[in-house]
Amino acid sequence: MSSLSRRSFLAASAAVxxxxxxxxxxxxxxxxxxxxxxxxxxxxxxxxxxxxGRRFALLEASDRIGGRCITDTATFGVPFDRxxxxxHMPDINPVAKLAPHTGxxxxxxxxxxxxxxxxxxxxxxxxxxxxxxxxxxNRAIAEAARGKTDVSCAQALxxxxxxxxxxxxxxxxxxxxxxxxGTVSAQDFAHSAERDVDAFCxxxxxxxxxxxxxxxxxxxxxxxxxxxxxxxxGVGIETERGQITARGVIVTVSTGVLAAxxxxxxxxxxxxxxxxxxxxxxxxxxxxxxxxxxxPLGLDRDDLVFEKSDGVRxxxxxxNISGSSLAMVEVAGKFGRDLAAQGADAMKAFALDWLANLYxxxxxxxxxxxxxxxxxxxxxxxxxxxxxAPGTQPAxxxxxxxxxxxxxxxxxxxxxxxxxxxxGAWESGERAADAALKGLRLVAEPREPAPQRPAxxxxx
Numbered sequence: 001m002s003s004l005s006r007r008s009f010l011a012a013s014a015a016v017x018x019x020x021x022x023x024x025x026x027x028x029x030x031x032x033x034x035x036x037x038x039x040x041x042x043x044x045x046x047x048x049x050x051x052x053g054r055r056f057a058l059l060e061a062s063d064r065i066g067g068r069c070i071t072d073t074a075t076f077g078v079p080f081d082r083x084x085x086x087x088h089m090p091d092i093n094p095v096a097k098l099a100p101h102t103g104x105x106x107x108x109x110x111x112x113x114x115x116x117x118x119x120x121x122x123x124x125x126x127x128x129x130x131x132x133x134x135x136x137x138n139r140a141i142a143e144a145a146r147g148k149t150d151v152s153c154a155q156a157l158x159x160x161x162x163x164x165x166x167x168x169x170x171x172x173x174x175x176x177x178x179x180x181x182g183t184v185s186a187q188d189f190a191h192s193a194e195r196d197v198d199a200f201c202x203x204x205x206x207x208x209x210x211x212x213x214x215x216x217x218x219x220x221x222x223x224x225x226x227x228x229x230x231x232x233x234g235v236g237i238e239t240e241r242g243q244i245t246a247r248g249v250i251v252t253v254s255t256g257v258l259a260a261x262x263x264x265x266x267x268x269x270x271x272x273x274x275x276x277x278x279x280x281x282x283x284x285x286x287x288x289x290x291x292x293x294x295x296p297l298g299l300d301r302d303d304l305v306f307e308k309s310d311g312v313r314x315x316x317x318x319x320n321i322s323g324s325s326l327a328m329v330e331v332a333g334k335f336g337r338d339l340a341a342q343g344a345d346a347m348k349a350f351a352l353d354w355l356a357n358l359y360x361x362x363x364x365x366x367x368x369x370x371x372x373x374x375x376x377x378x379x380x381x382x383x384x385x386x387x388x389a390p391g392t393q394p395a396x397x398x399x400x401x402x403x404x405x406x407x408x409x410x411x412x413x414x415x416x417x418x419x420x421x422x423x424g425a426w427e428s429g430e431r432a433a434d435a436a437l438k439g440l441r442l443v444a445e446p447r448e449p450a451p452q453r454p455a456x457x458x459x460x
Contacts, residue, residue, distance in 0.1 A: 030245045031055040033436055034237050036224050036263070037252035039067020040095065040422045041410040043213040044429030045250050045436075050216070054442050057244055058216055059237070061223035061253075061380040065213045068254075068381055069422050071204025075371050078324045079204035080289055082373050084422045085318070085328075087208075090199040093423035094430070095208060102211035105202035113304040115167075116358045122308065130308075133164040137172060145190035152390045153181035153189050166309045174333025175306075175316050177420070178283025178384040188388035188396075193417040200302060202322045205422065223380065226264045227251075227407070235406050247440045250432045252410045252425075256282045256382030269403060276399045279392035280413045282383025284337035288329040288351035289371045295320060296366040297327070297359055307358060315354050329354065332384070337376060344372045385420040386413035400431075405439045408432040 038060035049056045068083040090096035099106045115122035144156035173181040228236035234247045258277040299319040316330045329351040396416045399409045410432035418424025437443045
């Protein structure tokens with residue numbers, strides 16, 4: 001850990017907020033640490049390194065910062081998050097703790113959800129049955145995770161879920177993990193922290209990250225193609241805009257980008273890290289955003305609605321986002337991936353059909369503008385967020401291991417309990433920065449106090 005005093009940390013943080021060049025390099029050259037990726041993990045790592053007074057370069061392949069957490073204000077004239085939207089566990093979430101300093105409006109998400117059964121809402125007794133089934137499913141997965149052999153969450157589900165089985169599979173799987181439960185490790189699921197308390201940002205979660213990264217110099221549209229670990233005793237980073245050298249590098253790209261080999265490492269990464277990235281593949285999770293003026297569904301602000309389904313062709317809806325007229329229909333898992341592969345028109349058609357089945361065909365006339373996200377096609381992301389395949393939960397800890405004390409990995413996949421969250425990505429970025437600063441001896445180690453000699457006794 002860094003031996004910075006509180007005063008020096010605050011001074012460095014103030015410098016980051018005041019000017020874009022503190023601790024950074026505005027052009028490619030030589031620095032202490034290169035950070036690849038300006039999402040939550042990259043921004044967190046850069047702030048840590050800047051606070052330590054070290055020179056860094058923050059390289060981002062796309063034309064914006066935020067990674068998988070970005071707010072769109074142009075499409076509808078009001079903000080909506082194209083990626084991450086839920087601020088999980090705000091009491092312990094490191095991003096939520098910093099958010100009040102941005103001046104943005106953070107407010108608690110309403111508790112609970114609504115359940116649609118055909119053209120009506122579930123009655124109180126039916127909701128109690130659903131919640132009880134969900135509790136039994138979570139307990140069964142947790143019990144299976146304590147076994148000697150890891151199994152899939154689907155294998156662990158109890159047999160008494162009845163006609164709630166498909167709904168439980170969707171809520172815990174595609175909606176919660178971006179994957180079907182048959183491909184999710186029970187141990188990984190059980191290791192994840194509870195996410196039953198949430199918050200939202202009225203201006204968008206992506207706006208929070210943009211504010212937190214506003215004081216940093218970022219080299220946008222600068223994809224990294226090659227990382228040479230033997231370059232002059234440090235690392236050489238090749239980009240389309242030239243080469244930059246450093247003593248070490250923090251890689252925060254998604255496991256999808258790592259597994260696709262978009263960055264060439266010389267020498268090749270050890271099989272442990274490559275296998276870990278492949279084991280932590282990204283699921284699929286997309287929004288179909290619909291503009292519904294006049295609140296034709298009669299829902300409250302940020303109401304979450306599920307459907308009692310009998311198969312995989314289902315979705316969830318977050319209505320009246322932050323009091324706006326926008327509703328997000330969430331499609332995820334294997335069905336969501338297949339649907340997104342058919343294109344934006346197919347995604348919109350499914351969302352309209354799904355809502356019409358639940359609220360009546362007149363709803364189609366109420367929809368004005370629409371938009372979709374397609375994260376599987378984003379070239380520098382290639383999916384939503386990670387979950388471990390059965391038997392591979394230790395892969396997260398493997399990615400925490402440095403490579404030759406020159407490469408450190410960070411991101412939501414590099415967190416054992418907060419995977420799939422912006423808060424987990426942020427915390428992993430801070431951890432990687434601390435480890436890199438210490439491993440490269442860029443911070444002073446705290447000195448042990450010198451032993452005190454006993455004072456000589458006075459003679460009488």
